[in-house]
Amino acid sequence: GLTLNHEQLENIQRRYVKANRNFRRDYLQESQAERREKTVKRALERAETVYGKLDASKRQWLEQKIAASPFDPELWQAERIRRQQDVQQVLRGMQQRPPPSKDQAMAAVRAQYQRVVYSPSERYRTYSQQLTAYNCEFAAQLHNRTTPAQRKTAVEKFRGWESDLRSLMAGNGG
DSSP: OOOOOHHHHHHHHHHHHHHHHHHHHHHOOSSHHHHHHHHHHHHHHHHHHHHOOOOHHHHHHHHHHHHHOOOOHHHHHHHHHHHHHHHHHHHHHTTOSSOOOHHHHHHHHHHHHHHHHSOSOHHHHHHHHHHHHHHHHHHHHHHHHSOHHHHHHHHHHHHHHHHHHHHHHHHTTO
16 A cells, blocks of 8 residues: 555664764764765775776875865765655655545655755755766766776776676566
């Protein structure tokens, strides 16, 4: 049916608590220096996953770009919590008596999805647009700094991921 029981809602709440604890561990270190160090480490790992080992000059460039990034984990966490509370409110609405009709439930879920895609927070929407633009420019600049061999590594990596996804889709009737 369209209802969730109390245990299911509590399970969702526990998952959010765990996810928020992990987020704080991964992104909200006490010192700004430690935050930047962790952010640089993540970006470097991602870049090297695609391109292979980066030399010292590319690493230094990456550190400078990370320092200039508009990335704001506190603002991101506030939006994550807003979304979690929103989901929980929508799900609690499914527990009403009498329960909502299928059309009412679908409308509530669609509206909640729209609030994920288009945050009610103008500050977050602006931030998200700025971060996306910065990250796109960052990725393009990084790519332009790579060697032909590194670009070949990237192509092979992406082809491998594409193959994996196609295999998964084929295995699921996709």
